Amino acid sequence: MTNQNVIISDPRSGFDSSLLSFSPAVPGPLPQPGRFIAVPAKRSFKNIDSTDAARITALLDSMRASSPTRRSSETENLNSWIVHHPSALNMFDEIINSSKGKQIVVFLDYDGTLSPIVDDPDKAFMTSEMREAVRNTSKYFPTAIVSGRCRAKVFNFVKLSELYYAGSHGMDIKAPVKGRNYRKGNNQTVLCQPAREFLPMISEVYKSLVEKTKSIPGAKVENNKFCLSVHFRRVEEKRWTELAEQVKSVTKEYPTLRLTQGRKVLEIRPSIKWDKGNALEFLLESLGYANSNDVLPIYIGDDRTDEDAFKVLRDRGQGFGILVSKSPKETNANYSLQEPLEVMYFLNRLVEWKQSSLQQKYQKK
Numbered sequence: 001m002t003n004q005n006v007i008i009s010d011p012r013s014g015f016d017s018s019l020l021s022f023s024p025a026v027p028g029p030l031p032q033p034g035r036f037i038a039v040p041a042k043r044s045f046k047n048i049d050s051t052d053a054a055r056i057t058a059l060l061d062s063m064r065a066s067s068p069t070r071r072s073s074e075t076e077n078l079n080s081w082i083v084h085h086p087s088a089l090n091m092f093d094e095i096i097n098s099s100k101g102k103q104i105v106v107f108l109d110y111d112g113t114l115s116p117i118v119d120d121p122d123k124a125f126m127t128s129e130m131r132e133a134v135r136n137t138s139k140y141f142p143t144a145i146v147s148g149r150c151r152a153k154v155f156n157f158v159k160l161s162e163l164y165y166a167g168s169h170g171m172d173i174k175a176p177v178k179g180r181n182y183r184k185g186n187n188q189t190v191l192c193q194p195a196r197e198f199l200p201m202i203s204e205v206y207k208s209l210v211e212k213t214k215s216i217p218g219a220k221v222e223n224n225k226f227c228l229s230v231h232f233r234r235v236e237e238k239r240w241t242e243l244a245e246q247v248k249s250v251t252k253e254y255p256t257l258r259l260t261q262g263r264k265v266l267e268i269r270p271s272i273k274w275d276k277g278n279a280l281e282f283l284l285e286s287l288g289y290a291n292s293n294d295v296l297p298i299y300i301g302d303d304r305t306d307e308d309a310f311k312v313l314r315d316r317g318q319g320f321g322i323l324v325s326k327s328p329k330e331t332n333a334n335y336s337l338q339e340p341l342e343v344m345y346f347l348n349r350l351v352e353w354k355q356s357s358l359q360q361k362y363q364k365k
């Protein structure tokens, strides 16, 4: 892959039929039936067959299990979890030591990582201090935003044209127009849109979901271009069954779409083999670091979908995943940060370290 104007319309190797129904993005024990409030089957599941009812129950259990998200165990305490996922701020020197002779590349999720989680997805603003931290980071390290939101929307929040953006869970990737020459000459836009053929279908499903959920107070369907989000953060829990039913009633008509789940959000996306992990690999390749040992990727994210990227780093044995979380969660990340404010401190330390190491270098000359 070179850094030409590239449009990859479909790099997948084929459909994964296991993804055609609901699939949790993070492997692990599925919620046990009966562990949660019993579903009022008669009232909620009238007019649907038992297979659909079972699917809706599984979806509902998962919605409840992830509110808040993925506690690996009620009894596991934060202290023991921290031993395995220490604070990236405390481990800063170790991270820097591993970067000797390597180019650090920074990948940042948006919601819950650069901006705090808020009730209204349209109001998930980042602070100007955070924007400054990200801007400074990108002066010294190639920096990418990798988000579930559509690229245009996440750009409107971040407002920094010097970054790489991977929207729609990595299905829409763009490099800065005036990119830097990090390794290979890179001043052209790189585009990767592996799910382009799904655009008409996604628009159709968006309309159906808006129609089907409009009577449920608080439900919000967000069009993220190559994928859709159905938010239930502001839906009363007693209406979740109805919401799960309505969503399932639409998605079952589209077997080439899959349903996953984030933080109080159901996400509908093409069932192609492409996720934030693929986006990370694509961007490294675009920067000239395919199969290279000269790079240290750092990926910071808070959500289930970020686990795909953490896993890629683990499998490559390269770089570090940093999970943003205040509570213990099953994760493939190496380190943790508690909240967006700590992400900002971490980015600022990276910048300060780089500035002082450059200063020392010039003084020696």
Ligand SMILES: O=P(O)(O)OC[C@H]1O[C@H](O[C@H]2O[C@H](CO)[C@@H](O)[C@H](O)[C@H]2O)[C@H](O)[C@@H](O)[C@@H]1O
Pocket (backbone or CB within 6 Å): 109, 110, 111, 112, 116, 117, 118, 119, 120, 121, 122, 124, 146, 147, 148, 149, 222, 224, 229, 231, 233, 262, 263, 264, 265, 267, 303, 305
């Ligand atoms: O990959 P991300 O950048 O983390 O995007 C994932 C989803 O984030 C947004 O929803 C989440 O944040 C909202 C604002 O804080 C919150 O209200 C919602 O409950 C969270 O799920 C975004 O709205 C979704 O479209 C993204 O898929």
